Amino acid sequence: MFNALSGMGGGGQIDHRVGNNANTALYTTFAVFGILGGGIYNLLGPRLTLLAGCSTYVLYAGSFLSYNHTQGQAFVVTAGAILGIGAGLLWAGQGAIMTSYPPPHRKGSYISLFWAIFNLGGVVGGLIPFILNYHREKAASVCLIGLVCFCCPGMFNALSGMGGGGQIDHRVGNNANTALYTTFAVFGILGGGIYNLLGPRLTLLAGCSTYVLYAGSFLSYNHTQGQAFVVTAGAILGIGAGLLWAGQGAIMTSYPPPHRKGSYISLFWAIFNLGGVVGGLIPFILNYHREKAASVNDGTYIAFMGFMAAGTALTLAILPPARVVRDDGTRATNMTYSNVGTESWEILKLFFNWKMLLIVPAAWASNFFYTYQFNNVNGLIFTLRTKGLNNVFYWGAQMLGSFGIGYFLDFSFKSRRMRGLVGIGAVAVLGTAIWAGGLANQLRYTDGNWNRDPLDFKDSRGSFAGPFVLYFSYGLLDAMFQSLCYWVIGALADDSETLSRYSGFYKGVQSAGAAVAWQIDNHKTRLLSQLIVNWSLTTVSYPLLAVLVLLAVKDEDTVEDGESKMPKPSALPGSVDDGDAREKI
Secondary structure, eight states, X not given: OHHHHHHTSGGGOSOHHHHHHHHHHHHHHHHHHHHHHHHHHHHHOHHHHHHHHHHHHHHHHHHHHHHHHHOOHHXXXXXXXXXXXXHHHHHHHHHHHHHHSSOGGXXXXXXXXXXXXXXXXXXXXXXXXXXXTSTTBTTHHHHHHHHHHXXXXXXXXXXXXXXXXXXXXXXXXXXXXXXXXXXXXHHHHHHHHHHHHHOHHHHHHHHHHHHHHHHHHHHHHHHHOOHHHHHHHHHHHHHHHHHHHHHHHHHHHHSSOGGGHHHHHHHHHXXXXXXXXXXXXXXXXXXXXXTTOSSOOHHHHHHHHHHHHHHHHHGGGOOOGXXXXXXXXXXXXXXXXXXXXXXXXXXXXXXXXXXXXXXXXXXXHHHHHHHHHIIIIIHHHBOHHHHHHHHHHHHHHHHHHHHHHHHHHHHSOSOHHHHHHHHHHHHHHXXXXXXXXXHHHHTTSTTSOOOSOOBOTTTSGGGGHHHHHHHHHHHHHHHHHHHHHHHHHHHHOOSHHHHHHHHHHHHHHHHXXXXXXXXXXXXXXXXXXXXXXXXXXXXXXXXXXXXXHHHHOOSOOOOOSOOOOOOOTTSOGGGOOOSXXXXXX
16 A cells, blocks of 8 residues: 555655655665564564554555645654654565465465565555545546445455355355345345435445445354354345445446446446455465365455455445536436435336336346356365366456446447347357356256366366356356346436436346345255256346337437436325436437
8 A cells, every 4th residue: 555655656745745755764764674674573573573564554644644734744754754664674574474484395486476465455555546536527436336346245256156155065155145135135126215315325334334244154154153143144234235236236327428338337347346356366365275175264254354344434435426527527416315205106116117127037137147156166066276266267257248348338339229239139149158058067967966076277187177168258248248237227217316226126136036046056956957047037138128228228328417306305206207207318
């Protein structure tokens, strides 16, 4: 994070002399205590040395916060000198650990591992000023909600992607996921109304806080083997996820300008799935040498909890729609907060809205296949460490898939309707090919038992490649399919209130399907049958989405400045239009 702060030039200040003077003081004391640091490390030991060193970084960042208000250099320069002392201690300890702890024949690998994790801090640190100082224009609000989802559902996806939440008994994860998606189905539908009542910050803060509890329940299970806490935490997470994804859907589909929604959706999806990539690295690294282990260690769950807590804190930086300026100069929506009666009526009407009915099969299918892919492909036929590696590529494939379909949906043809139809056709062709490959793989173990050694990326030679490519392709298809669904939803309206309800309805139906899918697996349904159902559901979705695009998506890509037409609180529920009157396409 210090590197990211310095990399902005002058510590992010317009007068670079402030940062220059602070850095001069810093590296002067660093030169002295870098030399003395090794001796201090030997006297105090690693914990006290590193604790003393790291504490000075907080003071240094705080000095620039103070300078923003006082314009006084003295505190910044003094903090720089103190940081030089702390950095000398920290890097002496770091060097001792990095060079002495690994075995002699593996020091190069361990040094490169440290350097990769260390520089990930610079990557994340670079995102912080980008997001927090770019949030009033262009794609920044979508980037910020993407980063929130990177930390919370992104890590949840990595946890689920190992099969059974990283436990040897998949029934624990299956039961927790059933409870999760049951409450998610309800609060996904209600979430749009709650978002309109509470606004984005409170809705997202409440939603994200439940992810930390869920990861903690698996940490508890590692010691108690008690399912009750895990299942309860899953049910609570379902409530929180309903709120989070309703808010996310509203932001992602209503904040961008109409002609760039595909690009912004793909941008969100890429940042979000980077969480799955990083989350996949966590169990891979922390369980790398546990080749015969069946359940992940405590450190894996603690790392997930840390990321989820950070994502919860980030929700406080989300802006309301009225303060977001799009890159075409318009504002997203002047959101007028609703009332319970209005939202209840509007949500009820969604079940009779022909547009929403056409999207039901796609919504049901869009998370239904996770159970099969996570538990019965990745969770069944690979070693523990390889499951983590596979997750890195599964969620990495989602980043590629979302960028590809997003660009296509925005720029391939002048007509928006034509872009939607051709996009549906492209996803349908690719999806058919990938599910056909899945069928070929499934025929190798139709009874649900992998009657050979689990595949390992180092030891299984050529037999690893085919299932690995298939799992990668499943991730590619998932992102393209869901990005397509969100693009269609975003093309149906342009105001935040309506799209929060549409997105909530989509997530509610999606979660109902997932709840059913986890119990189907729990009841030992034949894997071949599960694959056929998944393939059939996605195939049925394509023509219905095409009909929706033909009938409901208009070609005009310009809208007026977003002005909410939410009725005043005194309006009777029956007088509210279903959202079509608010379309300005």
